[in-house]
Amino acid sequence: MLRLFKGSPPRILVAGFAAIILIGAVLLSQPFASAEGTALRYLDAIFTATSATCVTGLTVVDTGRYFSVPGQLILLLLIQIGGLGFMTMSTLIAIVLGRRISLRERIVLQEAMGQQHMQGIVDLIKRVLQYSLTIEGIAAVLFTIRFANDMPLGQAAYFGVFHAISFFNNAGFDLFGEYRSLTPYAEDPFVNIVTMALIILGGIGFVVIKDLLEYQRARKKLSLHTRVVLSMTAFLILFGAAVFFIFEYTNTLQPLSWRGKILASFFQSVSPRTAGVNTVELDDLRQASQFFLIILMFIGAGPGSTAGGIKITTVAALLAGVRTMLQGKRDIVLFHHRLAPDRILKALTVATLGVALVVVVTMVLSVTEQASFIRILFEAVSAFGTVGLSTGITPELSDIGRALLIFTMFAGRLGPITLAYALRPKQEKDLFRHPEGKLIIA
Template identity: 40%
Template structure:
């Protein structure tokens, strides 16, 4: 290597090492997306109809565990390409630093403070303690759930596709479901099993468990009773159950007679099964058993709201997170009741947490609206359809009304940007929100009129 190349490499490493932990983490995700793009573009990964833009979009969607696609994953990519997508999903879903820490631990290499700081940001934690325990818990949960999920899915796929293909279908969809990715090797996702009881139980339960968050699952496994659970766990359980009931009931009521969705299914239980799946999948899962593009406008709007809320912190899900949504509701109720303190389940919520929630929500709204505005300028498509795609990208959901595959190059870059920020953006913002500064100058209070 020449001196100039050595100097450039040293300068690059030195620059990266000086980045704040969340910015460094975002850089690592960007590097993984780049590596995935190159691998998916190689001849052994596809059947000849995947260009650089297609590879970049697919790699970004996999690393950010979104599931939006511009080419059919099952027919465009070879087994090697599909395996690369599965690895990208697993690494993006569980977290890059989670894999790095596990590898260092296996090699007996101690984990230094810089690595712990980055891992804390990757896992969305506030403390540096017990991160190693959390990493091991994440891998244990992922391994157990994915093996059980693949075994149950094999009961359906092996008789239909044979041993080799059936097992691979089961493994791929198990990884995709647990990581809330929504990637499917079938061109119509899981529509072929719209009323199949096992598919409609296994797949939703996998992305519901992972969407709760590894901290919540570990807390439940440790205590097993309601009283000793943490405030975060209680809020996640109540919020998740409420949103599942709301999503399922709303979809059933709004789409029951729609001939393009539930109206085409015979029988009460068949319709209810399909409504259950479509009611829970917007929680960043991305699979569908019905034609999403045939939904009524009111159902589309309801689905957009669920996609923006997303799942839980320290999970494979995206969105603003369930706890953020709950704190917003609690803050609103406290304001109208003239309360100065937020509390839930016998615990108080600090005002700093409320300020953080407001900032995260505001930035998220700004990102979604700006992306939608630019898409409306550069793309000649329906407002509701483009809004659905942007919400799906930001919430890393993967549901689509068919607009993503028809976007131009600029439109695809916008969706790529939104998917990336939807995965790593909140981490970066959280870092700056967590940085405290004491004001040197205090100003007298002023009055403004609101509302």
């Protein structure tokens, strides 16, 4: 696969994802991909292919009604490739064919998986496929059993497989039609719990899953990365559910039973962190709730996962830095481990670039689109965080708005730093250091 591309690992990742999107767009624009046999506009095909490959879930056409079965299967393939990463898929193909993974390919894999070390990267890729197929397979069976109560068994099995892959990869595409998502199952504990489990497992990252599975038979000690991801995930889910429950108790949650209120609160806390599935109408939420979901979408989930956003480890590092500054200490510490200064600098860079991109996209969309500011901001952050939640304005976007969100989804999936490294010219190494200066920071 790497022989098709030249350049640094970031450039290879950008070129690889772009190639998959273009191929997917060509296929989705063909008449056979449409249920009515009509060709989809190429801009809309690129938007849909980008949304699927970047596991976002924003749609300009109704997935369940517009696309034929072949078109839906193309979407499913794009979701799987995008969720696992094109380098992961190409490496697995190379392993099956018995080809040796070169050093250059291992370096790109290290970049794609967000790993600090190259050691064991090929073994991790093998486990990624094993974990993914196992989790998706179990979820597909569970969904099939549940959906068989509402539809014929064959259709239930198809729906089970599609939604298991879509939800585990945090894509958010669904086949229920009319942009309903999972609102018909708002009070169904089975569908809610299985879906939330898929979203969480897909969002914590494959490194964390591997660490948890090897906990008993290996070190019996979790890595710092795993502890930070799990603790931040638990905190955001519990805190998010409590905030949503309070804000929406007399609004969208009012018609639901107590069980439904609790399920909906937890679901809307889990999903915005990159899944793009909802059980209540987002356009009916109070603005305070919509803004809170925007914050969750911007944060995202764990690195090396199917999730987007600036990642919860970035937020944890920044919060630890703030705490250290307020306490007047020197070292930034998390779980009794000192963080290197370059980790904090990278976290600050990721957050700053993320904010800058969202601000620019929101400003432009505010000029080109006819919608309230909160809905435009919601859409921009949803695209950047590769979430896919929408207040309903995506199908109404202008061509400029659609093109802008295509770029935003692409940048959000690859990460602002990876995209910046890929686009920058070759840097010459500094041969000297400037003298240290003093800058007053308020």
